[in-house]
Amino acid sequence: MPTSPSDRGADPVDLAVVGAGPAGLAAAVTAAGLGLRVTVLDAGERPGGQYYRHPAPGLGAARPETLHHGWAAFARREAALRAHESAGRITYLPSHHVWTVVPDGGRWTLHAVAGPEERAAAVRARAVLLATGAHERQLPFPGWTLPGVVGAGGAQAMLKSGLVLPGRRVVVAGSGPLLLAVAGSLAAAGARVPAVVEAASYTGYAGRAPALLRNPGKIGEAATYGGALLRHRVRLLTRHAVTEAHGTGRVEAVTVARLDRDWRPLPGTARRIPCDALAVGHGLVPQLELATGLGCATVRAADGTIALELDARQRTSVPGIWSAGETGGIGGAELALAEGELAARAIAGAAAPAALVRRRARLRAFAAAMGAAHRPGAGWTGWLRDDTEVCRCEEVPAGCVREAVEDLGAGDVRTVKLLTRAGMGWCQGRMCGPAVAALAGEGASSPGGAAPDRRPLSCPVPLRHLAELPATDG
Amino acid sequence: MIIGAGVVGAACAYYAGRAGLTVAVVDRGPVAGGTTGAGEGNLLVSDKGAGAELDLALWSAGLWRELAEVLPERIEYEAKGGLVVAPDETTLKALRTFADGQRAAGVHAVEVGAGELRELEPHLAPGPAGGFHYPQDSQVQPAQAAARLLAASGAEVYLGEEVTGFLLERGAVRGVRTGRRELRAPAVVNAAGTWGGRIAELAGVELPVLPRRGFVLVTEPLPRVVRHKVYAADYIADVASGSAALQSSAVVEGTPSGPVLIGATRERVGFDRSLSVEALRRLAVQAAALFPVLADVRVLRAYHGFRPYLPDHLPAIGADPRVPGLLHACGHEGAGIGLAPATGQLIAAALTCAETPLDPHPFRPDRFGPDRFGPDGSGPDGSGTAATR
Ligand SMILES: Cc1cc2nc3c(=O)[nH]c(=O)nc-3n(C[C@H](O)[C@H](O)[C@H](O)COP(=O)(O)OP(=O)(O)OC[C@H]3O[C@@H](n4cnc5c(N)ncnc54)[C@H](O)[C@@H]3O)c2cc1C
Ligand SMILES: Cc1cc2nc3c(=O)[nH]c(=O)nc-3n(C[C@H](O)[C@H](O)[C@H](O)COP(=O)(O)OP(=O)(O)OC[C@H]3O[C@@H](n4cnc5c(N)ncnc54)[C@H](O)[C@@H]3O)c2cc1C
Numbered sequence: 001m002p003t004s005p006s007d008r009g010a011d012p013v014d015l016a017v018v019g020a021g022p023a024g025l026a027a028a029v030t031a032a033g034l035g036l037r038v039t040v041l042d043a044g045e046r047p048g049g050q051y052y053r054h055p056a057p058g059l060g061a062a063r064p065e066t067l068h069h070g071w072a073a074f075a076r077r078e079a080a081l082r083a084h085e086s087a088g089r090i091t092y093l094p095s096h097h098v099w100t101v102v103p104d105g106g107r108w109t110l111h112a113v114a115g116p117e118e119r120a121a122a123v124r125a126r127a128v129l130l131a132t133g134a135h136e137r138q139l140p141f142p143g144w145t146l147p148g149v150v151g152a153g154g155a156q157a158m159l160k161s162g163l164v165l166p167g168r169r170v171v172v173a174g175s176g177p178l179l180l181a182v183a184g185s186l187a188a189a190g191a192r193v194p195a196v197v198e199a200a201s202y203t204g205y206a207g208r209a210p211a212l213l214r215n216p217g218k219i220g221e222a223a224t225y226g227g228a229l230l231r232h233r234v235r236l237l238t239r240h241a242v243t244e245a246h247g248t249g250r251v252e253a254v255t256v257a258r259l260d261r262d263w264r265p266l267p268g269t270a271r272r273i274p275c276d277a278l279a280v281g282h283g284l285v286p287q288l289e290l291a292t293g294l295g296c297a298t299v300r301a302a303d304g305t306i307a308l309e310l311d312a313r314q315r316t317s318v319p320g321i322w323s324a325g326e327t328g329g330i331g332g333a334e335l336a337l338a339e340g341e342l343a344a345r346a347i348a349g350a351a352a353p354a355a356l357v358r359r360r361a362r363l364r365a366f367a368a369a370m371g372a373a374h375r376p377g378a379g380w381t382g383w384l385r386d387d388t389e390v391c392r393c394e395e396v397p398a399g400c401v402r403e404a405v406e407d408l409g410a411g412d413v414r415t416v417k418l419l420t421r422a423g424m425g426w427c428q429g430r431m432c433g434p435a436v437a438a439l440a441g442e443g444a445s446s447p448g449g450a451a452p453d454r455r456p457l458s459c460p461v462p463l464r465h466l467a468e469l470p471a472t473d474g
Numbered sequence: 475m476i477i478g479a480g481v482v483g484a485a486c487a488y489y490a491g492r493a494g495l496t497v498a499v500v501d502r503g504p505v506a507g508g509t510t511g512a513g514e515g516n517l518l519v520s521d522k523g524a525g526a527e528l529d530l531a532l533w534s535a536g537l538w539r540e541l542a543e544v545l546p547e548r549i550e551y552e553a554k555g556g557l558v559v560a561p562d563e564t565t566l567k568a569l570r571t572f573a574d575g576q577r578a579a580g581v582h583a584v585e586v587g588a589g590e591l592r593e594l595e596p597h598l599a600p601g602p603a604g605g606f607h608y609p610q611d612s613q614v615q616p617a618q619a620a621a622r623l624l625a626a627s628g629a630e631v632y633l634g635e636e637v638t639g640f641l642l643e644r645g646a647v648r649g650v651r652t653g654r655r656e657l658r659a660p661a662v663v664n665a666a667g668t669w670g671g672r673i674a675e676l677a678g679v680e681l682p683v684l685p686r687r688g689f690v691l692v693t694e695p696l697p698r699v700v701r702h703k704v705y706a707a708d709y710i711a712d713v714a715s716g717s718a719a720l721q722s723s724a725v726v727e728g729t730p731s732g733p734v735l736i737g738a739t740r741e742r743v744g745f746d747r748s749l750s751v752e753a754l755r756r757l758a759v760q761a762a763a764l765f766p767v768l769a770d771v772r773v774l775r776a777y778h779g780f781r782p783y784l785p786d787h788l789p790a791i792g793a794d795p796r797v798p799g800l801l802h803a804c805g806h807e808g809a810g811i812g813l814a815p816a817t818g819q820l821i822a823a824a825l826t827c828a829e830t831p832l833d834p835h836p837f838r839p840d841r842f843g844p845d846r847f848g849p850d851g852s853g854p855d856g857s858g859t860a861a862t863r
Contacts (some may be wrong), residue, residue, distance in 0.1 A: 102751050111751070293749055394731075408621040409479065409505035409633050418511050418617035421731065426694075428775060456749045460694060460772035466758035467769060469751060 012107045013037045013091070015347055016125035018098050018290060021049015022333045023325025024131030025077045026340030027347075028092075032084040034348035039123050040081075041096040041112055043459075047078055049133055050157070051333040073337060096121060097459045101128055101290050101321075108320065111469075113461055120465040127320055127347050130291050130308075131340060134284035134326035137305070139174075139380055140398075140435050142388045143245030143254075144280070152182045152281030165191050167277025171254050173197035173242040175374045176283035180229065180236075186279070187232035194235065194273055197256055199263055199282075200374045201238045241265065242280060243383040251278055263377030283374055284330045285434065289458035291327065294318050301329040303371030305434075313352070314343035322347060331367035338363060381438050390439070391432040393425020401439045413437050428455050475500065475650060475659035476629070477637050477673055480510035481620040481811050482803050483665035485818030487627035490663075493822040497629040498659065500652060502636035505624055506617040508667050510811065512779020513616040514690060514737050516703060516725060517812040520556040520583070520608035524575035526836035527788055527809070530816045532580050533832055535610050537815035542614075545626060549619045550730065556611030557586075557594060557702040559602045559764065566603045569707050573606055582609050597699045597765050602706075611703055613727075616811045623814075632657070637666075640677050640800075647677060647799030661825055663801045668782035670790070670804030674839075679796045682842055683805045685745050685780035688738035689753040691761070694772045695732025703727045704764060724760040726768070734768065736761040740808070745780060783807040790839035791820050801825070802839040 015031050017024045020042035028040045042049075052074040084090035096112040108128045114121040136153045143149070150158075150166045152174055158164050169192045172183040183196045229236065237256065243265050244255040258269035286307045292298065297309040297317035307329040314322050324343040325336035338360045345352050384390070386399030404410040404419040413429070413436050416422055422436050423429025429436070476483045476490075479501035487497045501507065517538055522528040542551035560566035573583040584607040591605050592598055624631065632652065641649040641656060649658035664673045664681075674681035705725045724736050739753040754776055762769040784790060784805040794800045803821050806813050816832070823830045 100749055100751065102749060295748060404621075408625060409631060410621070411504035411633055412507070414511060415504040415507055415617065418506060419621055424731075424733075426774070456776045456778075457773060460774050462769075463691075463693065463758050463762060463771055463773050464769045466691070466751075466754045466773060467762050469755040471755065472752045 012124035012126050013039045014125070015039075015127050015129060015344075016041065016108065016110050016123050017129045017131060018042075018101075018110065019049060019131035019133055019325070020044065020047040020092070020094070021131060021133045021325060021336060022051055022074070023133070023327075023336035023340040023343075024049070024129065025074075025081060026337045027129050027131060027324055027344040028090055028340075029077050029080040029084065030341045030344035031348055032089040033080075034344065034350055036344075036348055037089060038084075039091040039093065039125065041093045041098050041110060041123065043095070043097040045094050047081060047092070047094070048074060050153070051336075077337075093121070093123075098290060099457050099459050099461050101130075101294055111465075113459060113465065118462050118465075120462075120468060127322065129314075129340075129343055129347065130316075130321065130323040130327055131325045131336075132287045132290060132327055133336075134286050134330055135430055137282040137285045137434050138280070138431055139282050139376060139438075140388055140390050140432070141241075141243055141245070141383050142385050143247070143251070145389055145392055146245050146247050146251045147249065148247065148251035148277045149245055150277065150279050152178055152279045153284070154281075155279040156182045156185055159185050159189055165189055165277075166279060167275065168192060169194060169275045170277040170279055171195055171197065171242065171273055171275045172279045173254070173256075174281045174283075175199040175376065176281065177370060177374075178281060178283070182279055182281075183229060183234050184232075187229070187234060191277075193229075193232065194275060195256070196229070196234055196236045197240045197242055198236065198238045199241045199259055199376070199380070241380070241383065242278060243270065245278055246272070251275065254278055257383075259377070260379065261377065262379035264379030264382045282376060282434075283371075284326060285430075286327045286330065288327060289455045291316060291321070291323060293456050293458070294321055296321060296323070301371055302368040302375065303330060304375045305330065312357070313346035314339055315346070329364070329367060330371060331363055335360065335363035335367060376434075376438070378438070381435075384435075384439075390435050391420075391422035391425065391429075393427055393431070394421040394423075396420045396422040396432075398439065401436060405440050410440060412440055412442050416440050475657055475661065476663045476665050477501075477650065478508070478665035478667060478670075478804070479503075479505045479620070479624060479631065479633065480508045480665065480667050481506070481513070481616055481623070481814045482510075482667065482806060482817055483663070484620040484623035484627065485814035486663050486665055486803050486821045487629040487818075488623045489815070489818035489822035490825055491627040491629060493826050493828070495822070495825060497627060498632065498657060499624065499627075499629045500632040500635050500637060500650065500657060502634065504633055505631075506620040508669070509779045509781060510616050510620050510667075512688070512690075512777060513811050514725070514735055515550075515614045515616045515619070515811055516727075517612045517614060518556060518608075518703070518809070519576070519581050519610050520558055520606070521705075522576075522809075523572060524579045527813075528576065528579050528581070529832055530789075530813050530837075531809065532610075533819070534813050534816040535612070537819065538612065538614065538812075541623070541815060545619070545622045548615070549622050550615040551612065552614075552730070553609070553612040554727075555702050556608040557591070557605055557704045558608065559591065559598070559605040559704065559706045561602055561706060563603050565707055566605075569606055583607070584609070595701055595704060595765075597767050598704070599764060599766050605707075607702075613703070614811065619811065619814075637673065637676070642677075645798065647797055661799050661801060663803055663821055665803045667804055667806075667810070668780045670782060670802065673804075674794075674802070677794075677797050677800050679794060679800070679840075680842070681790055681802060681805070681839060682785055683782050683790075684784075686740055686783045686807065687746065687750075687778055687780055688740055688808065689750060689757065689776055689778045690735060690737030691754060691757050691773050692775045692777070693734040693736070693768065694774050696728070696734055696771060697732075698728055699767055700726055700728040700734055700765060706760065706764060724757045726761050726764055733774065734761075734771070736768075738808070740781075747778070749776070781807045782810070785842065789813065789817065789837055790841075791817050791837040792824050792834050792839060794839045796840055
């Protein structure tokens with residue numbers, strides 16, 4: 001049960017799940033089915049996370065399922081969530097943003113900011129599952145701050161939840177399988193998509209044929225996208241990137257250039273494509289604040305992002321803390337569902353069905369193959385001019401970051417931040433982190449490779465909440 | 475050869491270079507990657523009672539003023555002044571005695587009445603009996619200050635190289651060994667901050683530097699609600715005994731870019747990197763008590779660092795008589811940014827056998843006999859999380 005922060009004696013629940021995306025939802029429903037008392041805290045207003053975004057009831061969308069693969073799987077779990085809720089086995093707390101998880105005498109206390117009125121809430125639990133998902137990876141380029149330039153995943157989310165188009169003529173660019181899905185949805189919703197500009201080459205997967213062959217579902221998915229794209233006459237340019245967006249009040253055109261293997265733009269290959277919107281994204285980045293705050297060990301995933309180190313039963317390196325879905329490496333909704341269920345079974349002490357274990361392994365292998373193919377090449381920083389803004393919150397240009405690295409001895413994101421303020425604003429470096437890391441030369445080559453950003457507060461917390469916490473002798 | 479590219483190592487490099495020496499700096503991380511990057515950049519004289527540390531701080535305050543003239547503006551030097559608030563008459567009385575001692579040492583301390591307090595800080599909570607204004611208290615951006623000092627020093631810099639041992643010849647230090655190479659030098663300065671004890675150990679001597687954790691809260695950007703460095707003074711009892719140690723609460727201050735900084739707590743928990751909700755609570759309570767408007771703002775982030783402290787709360791500065799060629803410049807606890815320039819001057823003087831305006835004796839590195847303090851290295855004040863700077 002949610003308690004006021006001063007209510008420390010409250011009975012802990014068996015399991016607190018943070019995040020109600022595919023992973024968290026699957027875990028909560030499975031755990032409740034196995035007899036555990038579960039509380040689900042989710043920052044969103046409705047269950048579903050990033051994938052199962054759906055229009056608010058008021059918008060009158062007749063069939064949200066047309067925008068989703070696997071809608072039925074979601075609908076089934078949402079129904080189960082509601083049933084467990086009425087039976088008192090699950091407490092579902094939407095609009096609860098957990099800002100920290102702290103150990104508390106062999107149990108865990110989760111502190112959250114709740115609702116638009118920003119109430120303080122706390123939940124005590126015997127075990128915690130972190131299913132906090134991911135956010136989009138953005139790599140800056142000149143003009144990326146112009147109105148009309150939107151995140152690819154964001155455009156998709158806008159379509160799914162509000163059914164609005166970012167523009168009428170939308171270029172889709174970046175890297176990753178999401179681009180095809182986004183282009184397909186945009187085209188289906190009536191936008192003209194002059195090109196999908198993909199920095200990697202899909203032949204990158206060819207070398208990983210075994211993983212692909214074991215994932216017939218994925219091939220089917222890709223074929224569906226491909227078919228839709230063909231129907232809408234969308235051109236797919238691989239090994240190309242948008243290296244600049246042009247326009248005065250709003251984006252009017254983009255420059256597209258061919259890339260070499262390391263994502264360096266090839267001279268003489270640039271050309272302009274007119275458009276009134278650009279949807280751009282370079283895959284996703286696991287959202288790990290809560291986990292790293294707890295000291296959970298991390299690894300560098302095939303796509304270059306930092307993910308949690310998890311064992312076969314979804315345990316993190318911290319006993320009592322589990323994780324499932326994108327936090328263990330970007331892998332998609334189907335994998336998130338499988339991992340959520342596996343984690344719940346492990347927490348409840350139930351055996352894991354062999355088929356489920358196999359499915360997870362197969363999907364993870366596929367995710368790794370795809371991640372490796374779409375990992376940004378080191379040369380992408382070549383399209384940043386010194387005056388290109390890297391950190392939007394604090395308006396820090398690339399030249400300033402380069403000076404900190406080359407002249408002042410900053411060799412990592414933290415020091416760049418201290419010297420330039422890049423990453424100190426509202427988003428706390430979620431947006432510019434990957435770009436700053438690349439400019440600082442941090443990454444694959446650094447030993448161990450995995451030094452995640454630490455953000456002890458995973459969202460802004462009213463000072464009053466902190467002041468009103470129960471005193472302890474610390 | 476200086477080990478450590480924090481603010482202290484950078485200041486040593488700067489002043490040693492100016493004294494005509496050829497200098498190299500080695501650090502296992504980036505510049506300011508240690509405690510300097512977690513510091514707040516308060517250059518305070520107000521919180522120090524009369525004594526060796528205050529003398530060092532006053533000398534440093536003057537040096538920072540000079541440095542602000544020659545280093546780039548990006549170090550964000552600002553002489554904004556400190557304001558110490560006394561909640562009641564008893565505290566105010568004690569504060570007066572404390573300030574008298576400081577004045578004798580050369581500190582400007584101006585008593586301000588309750589009304590004037592509100593003029594200086596319009597958003598201050600009503601109620602305090604009075605306070606003191608310290609115009610000499612000022613501010614730098616610590617990472618910038620360290621980076622710019624180092625760049626201006628002309629030193630050769632080796633970053634990302636950990637010192638793993640000393641080169642010794644007949645018991646004297648002749649350089650250091652890193653993971654990648656041997657770096658020879660007739661003198662080596664240990665400016666490894668919180669890790670200075672470990673470096674001393676590599677040279678075969680003991681220096682009991684221990685970590686003392688501190689948390690800082692950073693709010694969302696705000697219009698100017700806080701103008702000075704403001705903190706409440708709470709005296710530890712018997713002022714009469716003369717041990718007028720100032721127990722100061724969280725310092726609240728606005729920054730040029732908008733966020734308000736609230737820091738910092740003090741606790742001895744080793745290198746524990748987990749979040750202390752209790753530390754955050756105390757900072758929030760103290761900040762809201764001083765400035766009630768802050769209760770309704772959001773805290774964007776919290777961070778922590780590990781101050782290097784020695785049992786008697788004074789830094790170790792100077793040549794180590796136990797190992798020829800080895801010097802120390804570490805253990806500055808919560809004041810290393812403020813004390814860095816004077817430390818650099820003392821080190822430069824020790825290296826060139828020059829005179830200094832200050833007696834370095836209280837800072838001699840071999841002052842810790844094995845039996846003088848408890849076995850855990852704890853000093854006379856065995857404080858827990860008392861929220862002090
Ligand atoms: C913008 C975007 C668009 C996408 N579009 C597609 C697509 O079109 N097709 C496709 O196949 N895949 C898409 N994906 C990927 C897909 O959404 C994921 O694979 C899937 O949702 C992963 O499930 P999850 O449960 O791990 O995480 P998520 O679905 O991301 O769920 C995480 C949940 O945790 C919540 N949360 C996070 N932190 C906290 C906290 N501190 N406190 C409380 N709650 C918290 C979030 O609000 C969210 O509800 C997209 C992802 C993103 C980010
Ligand atoms: C929360 C907080 C707030 C503070 N606020 C203030 C303030 O307002 N004003 C103030 O004056 N002070 C403040 N301080 C204290 C101040 O930050 C420190 O006293 C000061 O930064 C110490 O500087 P340093 O150069 O000695 O140490 P550091 O900055 O830690 O530098 C030591 C360097 O040595 C390097 N090193 C260690 N071992 C090795 C090795 N084996 N080989 C190579 N390199 C090595 C480290 O990587 C590090 O970069 C604060 C501290 C904290 C934690």
